[in-house]
Amino acid sequence: MISIQSTEQLTGVRISADYWDLDELINAIYKVTGDENKYYDYQGPRLRILSVCYKLRHAMLGEHHLEFVSNGLNKSVLTQHELIFPRKNVYFSTEILWPEIIFSAIALNDFIDLHQKLNNASMWNHEIAIIRKFQAAIAECLEQEVSEEDYAVFLRMLHAKNPLTFRFATQYVDVLNLEYIELSKEERQAHLAAFAVRLMVEDHEYVALKAHLMEAAIATKQALHDIQIQLNYPEEIFW
Numbered sequence: 001m002i003s004i005q006s007t008e009q010l011t012g013v014r015i016s017a018d019y020w021d022l023d024e025l026i027n028a029i030y031k032v033t034g035d036e037n038k039y040y041d042y043q044g045p046r047l048r049i050l051s052v053c054y055k056l057r058h059a060m061l062g063e064h065h066l067e068f069v070s071n072g073l074n075k076s077v078l079t080q081h082e083l084i085f086p087r088k089n090v091y092f093s094t095e096i097l098w099p100e101i102i103f104s105a106i107a108l109n110d111f112i113d114l115h116q117k118l119n120n121a122s123m124w125n126h127e128i129a130i131i132r133k134f135q136a137a138i139a140e141c142l143e144q145e146v147s148e149e150d151y152a153v154f155l156r157m158l159h160a161k162n163p164l165t166f167r168f169a170t171q172y173v174d175v176l177n178l179e180y181i182e183l184s185k186e187e188r189q190a191h192l193a194a195f196a197v198r199l200m201v202e203d204h205e206y207v208a209l210k211a212h213l214m215e216a217a218i219a220t221k222q223a224l225h226d227i228q229i230q231l232n233y234p235e236e237i238f239w
Helices: 019-033 040-060 075-080 098-119 126-145 148-160 171-181 185-198 204-220
Strands: 003-006 012-017 065-070 088-097
Touching (some): 003 126, 012 019, 012 098, 019 040, 019 088, 019 126, 040 088, 040 098, 088 098, 088 171, 098 126, 098 171, 098 185, 126 148, 148 185, 171 185, 171 204
Antiparallel strands (some): 003 012, 012 088, 065 088
16 A cells, blocks of 8 residues: 655655556556657656656665565464465655645646547556545645645646646746745745645746746747756755
8 A cells, every 4th residue: 555644844745655556656657648749748757757756766676665564464474374475565765845736636636537538448457546546645745745625726727727737837846846945844834835836826836937948948849848957956865
């Protein structure tokens, strides 16, 4: 089972799961998001989602954190079956910044819609079910950190906008990530809902950034998502 919890400083979420659940999730996301040429106008969001998968893949290799979680076995069961077996399973975990994971959850809605329409995928499609469970875990974690009213506003906006990330300038996610990191724990608690909403509302800051990126894309003949902006993440993030 995949577990998603806020980190101690509310900087992001900690995603934890056993090896096979992470592997199943990553493979489902790869299949639904398609290859790099399939959904051209969604390449920025696709690469953003795959960057989360990259961290999950490295977590599976034991490069981040290990947790030991009870597997339900007790002395009585082990004696009954004459087994010598550990009572805890290994979970692999990693942290993702809040704006990053919220954007990934939002963008996955678009890829699910595209996958269903272009591949005639059933509503019972296995990969979609896996991703929906992942999104639900993110949403549940977010709901615990914001007010009931703010969460209701977020959901209304999520349901009202479609598509959500068509030609989105994903460099804006970096802008929000860095703004969010600079906040105190108390400020993160107060403004997390606003950051979630800013990922769906094209405010003046987003519009100005996208206009600047479009000019650079035209001048250099590059794709919008390939344009680099000068932003530096801190060497160490306090989660």
